[in-house]
Amino acid sequence: MTPPIRQLPADDPAQVAAFEARIAAGESIEPKDWMPARYRSQLTRMMSQHAHSEIVGMLPEGNWITRAPSLRRKQSLIAKVQDEAGHGLYIYCGTETLGVDRFDLFNQLLDGTAKYSSIFNYPTLSWADMGVIGWLVDGAAIVNQTVLAKTSYGPYARAMVRICKEENFHKRQGYEICTVLANGTPAQRAMLQDAVDRFWWPSLMMFGPSDTNSPNSGELLRWKVKRKTNDELRQRFVNLTVPQAQALGITVPDPDLRFDPETKNWVFGEIDWSEFQQVIAGHGPCNRERLEARRTAHADGAWVRAAATAHAEKRARRTEAA
Amino acid sequence: MGAQGHDAEDVGIAAGAAQAGDRPVAGPSRGPRLGPPLVEYLLRLGDDRLILGHRLSEWCGHGPILEEDIALANFALDLIGQAASLLRLAGAVEGAGRDEDALAYFRDGVQFRNSLLVEQPRGDFGDTIVRQFLFDAYSVLLWEALLGAPHEGLAAIAAKAIKEDRYHLRHSSEWVVRLGDGTAESQARVQGSLDRLWRYTGELFEADAIDQAVAAQGIAVDHRALKARWDQLVDEVLARATLVRPADGPMQRGGRTGRHTEHLGHLLATMQSVARAHPGARW
Numbered sequence: 281m282t283p284p285i286r287q288l289p290a291d292d293p294a295q296v297a298a299f300e301a302r303i304a305a306g307e308s309i310e311p312k313d314w315m316p317a318r319y320r321s322q323l324t325r326m327m328s329q330h331a332h333s334e335i336v337g338m339l340p341e342g343n344w345i346t347r348a349p350s351l352r353r354k355q356s357l358i359a360k361v362q363d364e365a366g367h368g369l370y371i372y373c374g375t376e377t378l379g380v381d382r383f384d385l386f387n388q389l390l391d392g393t394a395k396y397s398s399i400f401n402y403p404t405l406s407w408a409d410m411g412v413i414g415w416l417v418d419g420a421a422i423v424n425q426t427v428l429a430k431t432s433y434g435p436y437a438r439a440m441v442r443i444c445k446e447e448n449f450h451k452r453q454g455y456e457i458c459t460v461l462a463n464g465t466p467a468q469r470a471m472l473q474d475a476v477d478r479f480w481w482p483s484l485m486m487f488g489p490s491d492t493n494s495p496n497s498g499e500l501l502r503w504k505v506k507r508k509t510n511d512e513l514r515q516r517f518v519n520l521t522v523p524q525a526q527a528l529g530i531t532v533p534d535p536d537l538r539f540d541p542e543t544k545n546w547v548f549g550e551i552d553w554s555e556f557q558q559v560i561a562g563h564g565p566c567n568r569e570r571l572e573a574r575r576t577a578h579a580d581g582a583w584v585r586a587a588a589t590a591h592a593e594k595r596a597r598r599t600e601a602a
Numbered sequence: 603m604g605a606q607g608h609d610a611e612d613v614g615i616a617a618g619a620a621q622a623g624d625r626p627v628a629g630p631s632r633g634p635r636l637g638p639p640l641v642e643y644l645l646r647l648g649d650d651r652l653i654l655g656h657r658l659s660e661w662c663g664h665g666p667i668l669e670e671d672i673a674l675a676n677f678a679l680d681l682i683g684q685a686a687s688l689l690r691l692a693g694a695v696e697g698a699g700r701d702e703d704a705l706a707y708f709r710d711g712v713q714f715r716n717s718l719l720v721e722q723p724r725g726d727f728g729d730t731i732v733r734q735f736l737f738d739a740y741s742v743l744l745w746e747a748l749l750g751a752p753h754e755g756l757a758a759i760a761a762k763a764i765k766e767d768r769y770h771l772r773h774s775s776e777w778v779v780r781l782g783d784g785t786a787e788s789q790a791r792v793q794g795s796l797d798r799l800w801r802y803t804g805e806l807f808e809a810d811a812i813d814q815a816v817a818a819q820g821i822a823v824d825h826r827a828l829k830a831r832w833d834q835l836v837d838e839v840l841a842r843a844t845l846v847r848p849a850d851g852p853m854q855r856g857g858r859t860g861r862h863t864e865h866l867g868h869l870l871a872t873m874q875s876v877a878r879a880h881p882g883a884r885w
Contacts, residue, residue: 338663348884349876362675581666587784
């Protein structure tokens with residue numbers, strides 16, 4: 281288990297200075313290198329939240345696998361959710377390089393102490409959500425992760441390079457679903473617009489609190505764990521996404537949205553931070569359902585894991601005896 | 603409307619009575635009505651894999667360990683991929699303009715030709731693994747027999763599918779052994795799965811007029827030899843798993859001619875819901 285932050289031992293100032301010099305020189309920090317206890321704990325927090333997000337993120341999309349409207353879509357959706365499981369596994373393993381155990385991290389998810397991306401606490405209500413999640417949610421994740429690929433911690437940066445490639449594919453696939461719906465029947469177009477109406481604002485919230493209210497950002501930027509602020513990344517996402525919405529011929533549910541010719545930014549309206557805080561605090565539409573699904577899967581699988589362990593022990597004993 | 607309605611009803615009864623003498627009430631056979639043999643045969647192969655793949659996909663996000671989530675999704679992908687190829691071929695042979703999606707999403711339950719085994723609910727992980735093992739063992743042996751089929755399309759599908767199914771069989775066999783020879787609880791659970799599912803295994807090896815007709819076209823599978831090899835393979839794994847092979851009691855059958863268990867209707871209601879709500883739409 282990661283110790284609570286306030287109990288961390290004080291780091292030797294000379295070591296901290298040497299560490300920060302390495303960071304400033306753009307060096308990559310590797311698992312065996314010395315690092316401040318707080319760097320370790322912040323990375324553990326970020327990486328495990330990322331891994332949890334991949335795992336919980338399987339649920340809203342998994343919800344439509346059995347209803348995918350063509351065999352090709354069914355296959356690509358299964359493959360996407362499978363990729364997310366793979367990413368989760370990969371990042372859990374990456375987190376283990378910081379000296380934590382993935383089963384401990386998993387337990388933190390199950391007992392509700394660990395966080396995961398707020399977006400997955402929203403329900404998936406129509407097939408169009410599979411397109412819009414790919415387009416907006418994976419799109420937002422890519423904006424985040426492209427920058428994380430340059431993070432100072434080597435194993436995380438390398439994981440991001442690999443994961444970004446697959447996320448790009450997911451995003452293209454999601455946008456392609458949206459394109460087909462946008463060019464489809466009136467009912468399909470309405471389905472797409474409704475999905476965008478529901479997922480637009482939660483997607484903007486994926487970048488986290490605004491810079492004026494982001495408790496971890498300063499330190500993370502200094503250590504080059506984060507390379508851009510939440511608001512910078514959010515703006516980049518909006519700038520990338522609005523033209524894509526225009527290409528689809530759908531509207532973005534923000535009456536204040538306008539292009540500022542001076543900054544070349546798409547200026548957007550105020551985010552409803554009370555909704556964000558509610559979801560983060562566990563009171564989003566599906567927080568309970570998502571955790572319950574993970575807990576049920578874990579509890580239902582207990583006998584399977586026990587059997588696998590027992591069998592492995594039996595085999596080991598037999599090999600020894602032979 | 604009232605008077606007219608009565609009139610129509612009266613006319614209906616009268617017309618029915620009048621026609622009874624003209625139309626034979628005795629059907630052409632005791633069984634269900636089947637289509638051209640090769641189409642039926644390909645539907646059997648395709649539907650088995652579509653329905654089993656669908657059942658496996660229900661596990662996505664709910665597996666007992668992450669690695670197994672990935673593995674089951676992988677098998678689902680392979681099987682649905684095989685199904686798409688087989689149904690596409692069935693549609694082409696049929697020549698009525700139906701593609702794999704028309705066949706998967708716009709047929710009713712009685713028109714599906716999968717075995718009863720694959721449509722059973724996913725159950726717990728033990729049920730899923732035992733069913734998978736029983737099917738994989740059958741499927742690998744069947745593809746071996748079909749590799750040399752004098753039908754280019756089918757032989758090509760067999761050549762690709764056998765590689766996938768061999769891997770599935772290795773994986774499902776290992777899990778049967780792990781769960782059988784694991785804890786007392788796991789052993790009792792998978793023995794229960796085996797006992798419950800066994801009555802659906804007989805159907806896999808039945809040969810009927812469709813099999814005879816395609817055999818006449820050269821697609822000949824010796825079902826008795828297949829069953830003998832399956833017995834041997836299954837016995838071997840069950841012995842390693844310290845599980846008891848159930849006695850061959852009365853077997854349930856009917857899937858190959860559209861006489862399914864009640865479970866298939868619910869599976870299709872889910873699977874086809876979006877496609878059927880928007881007929882003619884592209885996705």
